[in-house]
Amino acid sequence: MAMEVTQVLLNAQSVDSTIRKHAEESLRQFQEQNLPVFLLSLSGELAGEDKPVDSRKLAGLILKNALDAKEQHRKYELVQRWLALDVAVKSQIKTCLLQTLPSHVPDARSTASQVIAKVAGIELPQKQWPELIGSLLSNIHQVPAHLKQATLETLGYLCEEVSPDVVDQDQVNKILTAVVQGMNANEGNNDVRLAATRALYNALGFAQANFSNDMERDYIMRVACEATLSPDVKIRQAAFECLVSISSTYYEKLAPYIQDIFNITAKAVREDEEPVALQAIEFWSSICDEEIDILEEYGGDFTADSDVPCYYFIKQALPALVPMLLETLLKQEEDQDQDEGAWNLAMAGGTCLGLVARTVGDDIVPLVMPFIEENITKPDWRQREAATYAFGSILEGPSPDKLTPIVNVALNFMLTALTNDPNSHVKDTTAWTLGRIFEFLHGSTVETPIITPANCQQIITVLLQSMNDAPNVAEKACGALYFLAQGFEDVGSSSAITPYFQEIVKSLLNVTDREDAGESRLRTAAYETLNEVVRCSTDETAPMVLQLIPIIMTKLHQTLEAQKLSSDEREKQNELQGLLCGCLQVIIQKLGASEPTKYAFMQFADQIMSLFLRVFACRNATVHEEAMLAIGALAYATGPDFAKYMTELYKYLEMGLQNFEEYQVCAVTVGVVGDICRALEDKILPFCDGIMTQLLKDLSSNQLHRSVKPPIFSCFGDIALAIGENFEKYLMYAMPMLQSAAELSAHTSGADDEMIEYTNLLRNGILEAYSGIFQGFKNSPKTQLLIPYAPHILQFLDSIYMEKDMDDVVMKTAIGVLGDLADTLGSNAGSLIQQSLSCKDFLNECLSSDDHLIKESAEWAKLAIGRAISV
C-alpha cells in the first residue's frame, strides 16, 4: 500500500525553486489526503537501502516533524493524531524504522534513531510498544559495530524523549549496562564509544537507583572518568559533559570522586583542546551552582533545612582551583569583545572564578590579589586585561569589609586605565569592572560609601569621556554609569550625581546618535542607562526630565516618517522605536508619581498619545509591548481624562488581546486594561462588552500561553471594581470560567515545583477576580445575585487551605476574599461562612502570621465576618 515517493522527495530539495515548490505542494496534498499511506511511504523510503541518501534523510525528517512540534498545542494534536492511527499501519512503520538501524548509511541510521525516540516518547507512556527496549538491547550483542552504534544512539535519544517513570527499573538497569559497557575503554570502535558516552548523558536522569548503589555508582564513575582520557576529542568532550551533568544531578554522591575529578579537570584545562577544556571548567561552575543553592537554603540559622548537605568541595579545592582558573584568564582571543557569541577559555575561566567568589566569599580574595598585583602593570596587554578581569570577577561574594579597602585603592587606578590604557581590550574590561564595583559596593545599603563628593566628579568625567571610545568600550562605560545611577536610588532629595544630570543625559543622547551605535549593542545600553538615570533621579532634576520629552518624541516621530525601508533597516527602526517607547514609559512613570511634575507633564499627553497610536500601525511585537506599557503609565497619570483617547486606542487593545502568537503582547495588554480600569472607573463601561468578549475568548483558547491566564482573571477583578454592579451581565459567563479554573487549581498533588508555582499564580488571579467582584457589588441592591456562588467560593478557599501548598501571596488574597464575601453578602452568608473551615482554622492561621499584609487582610476578614454573623 506504500507509494513511491523518492522522486518527489528529491525534487523537494531541488535548487530550481519551481520544481521544489511543486514537490512540496504534492507532499502536502499527499499528507492531507491519506496520512497513513503517506507516513508508511516515508518509512519505506527511509528503510530502503537502495534509495538515495538525500531522499531517505528527508523522509525521516518529515516523519519526525509529523510526531513532534515546538508549540505545546500543536504537539498535543500530533500526539493524538499518531495515537489514532490504525495499529497495523503503526506497526509497519515501526518495523521499517527498526530495520533502518543496521543500515550502512550513517545518515539513515541516525535519522531513524531520532524518529524511533519520538515514537517511543508518545507510545511508552501509553504502555504501547513494550517490546521496543528489549529488541534494541538485543542489537547490542550483534557483531556489526555500526548497528551497535546506532542502537546506543537510539537509546540515548529515547532517554531524552521519555520520562524515567515510564520505564521500569529492570529495563533501566539493562539500558545503563549496555551504555556503560559501550563506553568502556575495552570498546575498540570509537563511534560506538562516542554514541555510548552521549547516550549516558541522556540516561543519567534514569540512574537514580543505580547512583544510590555504591558498586554501580563506582563503576559508572570509573568508566566516565576513563572516557575523559580517550584519544578521541569528541569522546573526551562528551565524557566531561557527563561529569557536568552528574555534578548537578548527583552532587551529594560526589565526595569519594572529587579528588580524582579535580586532577582530571585540571589536566584538561591546562593541556586539552578548547572544547574539552571548556567542559572541564564547566564542571566546577556547576559545583558552584549547587553549593550556592545549598548555602542559600541554609541561610538564616533556623532554616538549616536543606535536603542536601553542603560538602564544601569548592572551599576544599580552593588553593588549587583558583590558580588553575587564573591561568585561563591569560588565554584571551584577540577580538572577543566585538563578537557577541564568543565563548572561550578565558571567558569561561572568569565566569567560573565569579561563581567561586560567590560560593566561598572572603576566602578567595587573598588567593587572587597577588595575581592582580603582579600582572596589572605589565607591558603585555593580556596580563593587564587578565588582572582586571580577575578583579572584576570576584566583586560579588566577598564582604564589603573585605573589598572596600581594596576598591578604594583600585578605583583611581581603574579610572586612569580607562582613560590612558592603549589597549581597547583592557579598557573594555576596566569599564566592566567599574560597573561591577558600583553594582555590588555602592548604594544606600552599603555602610562605607565608595563614591564620595570628592571622587564623584572624576568618575563621571572619565565615564563620559569613554562614551566616545570604541563601541564595545562605550557600551561597558554605559553599564558602569547604569549601576552608578542605580546606587543613588532612594537617597532623598539630592544625590551626588544630581549636579551632573544634564551633562550625563547629553552624553548619553550623543551616544545614541553615534553612527556606529548599532555595534556591540551600544544604542540599547545608552537608552537603558538613560532610563535608569531618569528613574533614579531626584525632584531637583525633574525640570530637566521634562525637557527630555520633546527630544524623545522628536526621535520617535522621525522613525515614523521614514519610508521604503529594506527589511534590515526596518528591523533596526523597530528596535529603536521599542527603545524610545521604553524611555517614554520611564519618564511618564517618573513624572506621574508626584502632583507638580505630573501637572507639568500633562501638556505633552495628547502628542505622546498620538505618537503611540501611530506606533501601533507598525507590526512588531517588542514595539507593541513597550508602547502598551507606556500607555499603562500614561493612563495612570491621566486619570479619568484618559477617556478621550479610548475611541482610538480601543482597536489596538483588541488587537493586543487577540495576539495569541506573541503572548507577551497579550499579557502586557491585559495589564494595561487593568491600568485603564483604575484610571477611568465607570467611564470604561462602553468598552467592556468588547474587552470581556475578548478576555473570555482568550481563556477558552488552548493556543494562548498559559502564563497569560492568571492576569486575565485578575483583570476580571479590575473591571468589576471599575464598573461595580454593571458587571452583572458578565456574571453568567465569568463565574463558570472562574469556577472551573478554581476546581482545576484546588489540588496540586504530585505536581512539580514549577507546576505548583503556576497553580498559585492561577489561584491568585482567580481570587483577585472574586475580590474585585465582591467589592464592586458592595452596597448595591444586586448583591443577592452573588449569593448562589458563595458556597463554591468558600469550598474553594477550604480546599486550597487543606492542600497546604499555597504561597504567602495566595494566602493574603484568599483571606481577603473571605472578608470581601462576608462584607458584601453580610448576614445572607452568615451561616454558610460559619460552616466553613476557612473562617476558623485558616483565619486563625492568618491572624497569627508573621507577614503583616496577611495579618492585616485577616483582621479585615475577622471584622467583616464578625458583622456578618452578628446581624
Added chain:
Amino acid sequence: MADEPFVHPRRDPIKSSVGNVAAQRRRQHAITVAKGRREAVVRTKRLCRAGVSGEADDPVTDGSDMMIDAEQSILEDQTCAAVEELKLSMSYQGKGAVQKRVAALRELRRLLSRSEFPPIEAAIKAGAIPLLVQCLSFGSPEEQLLEAAWCMTNIATGKPEETKALLPALPLLIAHLGEKSSLPVAEQCAWAVGNVAGEGEDLRNILLSQGALPPLARMMLPNKGSTVRTAAWALSNLIKGPDPKAATELIRIAGVVEAILRHLRKADEELATEVAWVVVYLSALSNVATSMLVKIDLLQILVERLGASNSLQLLIPVLRSIGNLVAGDDRIASTVLVTGQQITDFVIPALTKCLKSEHRILKKEAAWVMSNIAAGSVEHKKLVYSSEAVPLLLRLLATAPFDIRKEVAYVLGNLCVSPSEGSGRPHLIADHLVSLVSQGCLPGFIDLVRSADIEAARLGLQFIELVLRGIPNGEGVKLVEKEDGIDAMERFQFHENEELRCMATELVDKYFGEDYGVED
C-alpha cells in the same frame, strides 16, 4: 541533517551587556508598579469600611464614597484644612464651642483612620500635636477627650519619628488612665499608650518613668472585659523589656497576681489571650515574677487552658508561658509537676495535642516545653516515655521541618540519659535508649549531625555517642555504620568548630579505628 543534533550546553558569560538585563528589569518594574496599584485600591476600600463601620454614631453614607479613591495629596490637603479648623475652633468661645471642637476633632480623626497611608505626617506638620495636647487638658468634656485620644492613637501607629512627636502628650495621656476618667476615655488613652510603647525601648522607658505602669495595672483589676483587654495589651507592650524592671514592678502591684489568675481562669478566649501575653513577658523577663506566678498555681490554670482551647491565638502565649515557667524555675518539676499529681498527668496530653497541631510554632514550642520536662527526674522521663507522645515525637523527628526536629531531638535525647553527678558523662537509661533506637530514631539524629546548626550537630553527635556506648553487644556500632553515621561524622574532619571536630574524631577513632572490622 548533516549538522549534529547533539547540542553542547554552555552558560552565559559573567561579562555581558547591560542592555539585556536592564530592559528585562525595566519591564518587570512597570508590571510590578501596576500590581501595586491594584493592591492599593483593594486595601483602601477595605480599610475605609473597617474605619467607618467601627463607629455606631455615623451613618454609613456620610459621603465616604468620594473619599475612597482620594489621592494621597487630596487627603493631605484635607488634613491640613481639618487641623486649621481645629485651631479655629480652639479660639472660638461662643455658643456651641464644645460641639465645634468635637466636630473638628472627629473630622481629623476620620482622616487619620482613613487610608492605607494615613496622613499622619501632614497632620503633624500642620501643627496638630499642640492642639491635641490642649484638647486633653483636665476638665475637658468627655467626648473631646475621647476624640483627641483617638487621634493620638492613630498618630502613634505611624513611623517612629511620627510616634515620637507625641512626647509632649504622654503625661496627659497617662493622667487620663487614672480612676477619675470615664472608662471609654481611659481605654482610648490606654490604647494610645500601648501603641507608643510598641514603638520601641526608648519610648517604653519614657512611659515607665512617667508612671504609666501603675494606672494601667489597676485597669486590669476589675472584670470589665474590653477595658481589661486593652489594658493587658498595652501592658504587654510596656513590659517587653529587655530591661526586666518593669515586669518585676508590675507583678508587685497589689492585686495584679490575683487578677491575672482570675482572668485566666474565667475570661473568654480573647481576653485570656491578652492576659496570657502579659504572662509571657513576666515569665520571660523577671525571676521575681516567675517565682510568684509559680506559687499561685498559675501553671495549673495554664495547663487547663492549653488542654481546653482550640484557639491558636490563645494557645501560643499560653504554651510559651508554660515553657518560660518550666524552664525558668528548676524546682517546678519537683514541686508542681510531681509525678502522680493530676496536673502532671494532664500536661503531657495537652502538649501532645499541640504537637499534633498543623501550626509550626505551636509544635516547636510544645516540643521545647516537653524537652524541659524530660530533662527532669527519672520519674518524669518515665512518664513522658510511656505516654502517647513518643510515637508522635519519633514521627516528627523523621519528617518535621528543621527547627521542630531539633526541639524533638532534645526531648528524645533527654529521655535516654539520667542526670549525671558532677561533670562526667551522663548516665544512660538503657531500656529507653534501646527501645527508641529500635523504633528508628537514629537516622533523625544522624541527620542533625549533617546540619549547619552547631547546636543541632552537637546534639546529634552526643546521641551517636550514647548509641555507640549504650546499645549492648556492639550492635550500636553496626547501627551507626549502617545509617551512614560514619560518613556524617567524617564531615567534621574539616569543620571550623573545634569542639565538634574533636568530638567526631574521637568517636570515629574510638569505635571505628584501625581495629574496626578486624574481628568480622
